[in-house]
Amino acid sequence: MYTTLKEVTKKAEELNFTVGAFNTHNLEMLPDMLRAAKEMGSPIIIQTSVDTARYIGFSVLVNVMKAICDNEMVDGVLHLDHARNFDDIKEAIDAGYTSVMYDGSHLPFKENILKTRAVVEYAHARGVSVEGELGTIGGTEEGIHVAEDDKVYTRPEDAVEFVKATEVDALAIAIGTNHGQFKSKTEVNIPLLKEIDSVVDVPLVIHGGTGVKEEDYPELINNGIRKFNVGTELLVNWTKMAKETFGATEVNKSLRHNVIPANEAVEKIIKHKISLFMNVESPTNLGN
Ligand code: 13P
Numbered sequence: 375m376y377t378t379l380k381e382v383t384k385k386a387e388e389l390n391f392t393v394g395a396f397n398t399h400n401l402e403m404l405p406d407m408l409r410a411a412k413e414m415g416s417p418i419i420i421q422t423s424v425d426t427a428r429y430i431g432f433s434v435l436v437n438v439m440k441a442i443c444d445n446e447m448v449d450g451v452l453h454l455d456h457a458r459n460f461d462d463i464k465e466a467i468d469a470g471y472t473s474v475m476y477d478g479s480h481l482p483f484k485e486n487i488l489k490t491r492a493v494v495e496y497a498h499a500r501g502v503s504v505e506g507e508l509g510t511i512g513g514t515e516e517g518i519h520v521a522e523d524d525k526v527y528t529r530p531e532d533a534v535e536f537v538k539a540t541e542v543d544a545l546a547i548a549i550g551t552n553h554g555q556f557k558s559k560t561e562v563n564i565p566l567l568k569e570i571d572s573v574v575d576v577p578l579v580i581h582g583g584t585g586v587k588e589e590d591y592p593e594l595i596n597n598g599i600r601k602f603n604v605g606t607e608l609l610v611n612w613t614k615m616a617k618e619t620f621g622a623t624e625v626n627k628s629l630r631h632n633v634i635p636a637n638e639a640v641e642k643i644i645k646h647k648i649s650l651f652m653n654v655e656s657p658t659n660l661g662n
Contacts, residue, residue: 376443378474379451379503380543382417383577383600391652392595395419395453395579396644397605401430401438403612408442408450410644416652417449418644419473419601424462427454432469440470453505455603464495466539467502475505475546483532492539498541505601508536510550511581525550530569545602546579555585556606560597562563562586564593571598579603583647591650604647608640615639 382393398420410419420439427435435452443450453473454466463474476493478486483641490506497504509528528547536590539544541634545568549563560582571578577600580586586594594602619632648654 375447375449376440377417377433377449377451377472378501378538378543379419379453379505379601381642381658382419382449382451383544385417386600387577390464390595391416392599393417393419393451394601394644395421395455395601395603395650396608396647397421397423397455397603399426399609399612400436402493402633403608403637403640404438405442406641407439407644408439408446408448410641411450412446412448413647414645414648414652414654416648417451418648419451419453421453421455421475421603421605423455424459424466427462427466432466432471436470442451449501452523460489460496464496467497467500471502473503473505473543475507477507477546479510479546479548483536487536487539487631490536490542494541503543504540505544505546506536506540506542507548507581508532511546511548511551513553513585513626527563527566528570528571528607530566533570533574537576537586542576544577544579545574546581549580551580551582552585553582554606556610558585559587560585561588561593564590564597567594567597567599577601583607588650595651595653602647602651604643607643611639611643646647 381487386393439452451473454471456477457463461638476490478489494504510526512525549566551560578598579601580599581603583602583604615636619635623631
């Protein structure tokens, strides 16, 4: 079923697992991503940046998601990742996205509350879920560099006020993770996560999942992380495989020969991640 962030994270809370939120960069990899979730018996969140949504088309993505979720009988959410502009969010919601993130983390606290609240009002009136963000997550977010020194961890007391005032359905928190970190691994601040989880009752979200050590997943899941974002690991491995196949294939061969192995590389990673997110047996052992 084509569903919302609120619904899938509610299920994750009841059964103590986390829902994988995987960034897609093209339409090619999308069916395999959803099939991976189906085979693992898990819901899945597919997220796009605003730029990817424009490249593919907001309604094209919505229609493809709906069709695959119905045909494959998998619970899928289409989520807009890190939007900072109300018009982009409105476009996604009007096209049929079931979840959006308003990222006001770069704004002064009160302004972040006010702007997030406006998004919540528009989205909730249309049955769409909203993720907000507090604190800064390191790395590169859609080309905007966040320097290590500028990183601000989420303060539990701010989280309480933010959630109460905005009524967001999920909260992205800064506990040491970085976007785009695929060569090294990060030290997540578990004590801070525990503190935040003990004072707010919304599902919590990890960004920069590629850089998180797999051995830390259980602690994250046991302390309220209900949406776990992974983007770079998929992008890197799709591209690596595509480079290999495009390099080795005659130019007049069907594109399938180049693209299918790249899609399958993504599918394999998603299955592995979901097995850890749901604490079920992994079909593949990719290590970390
Ligand atoms: P990574 O690309 O580092 O896995 O992060 C994904 C993410 O958090 C998207 O918002």
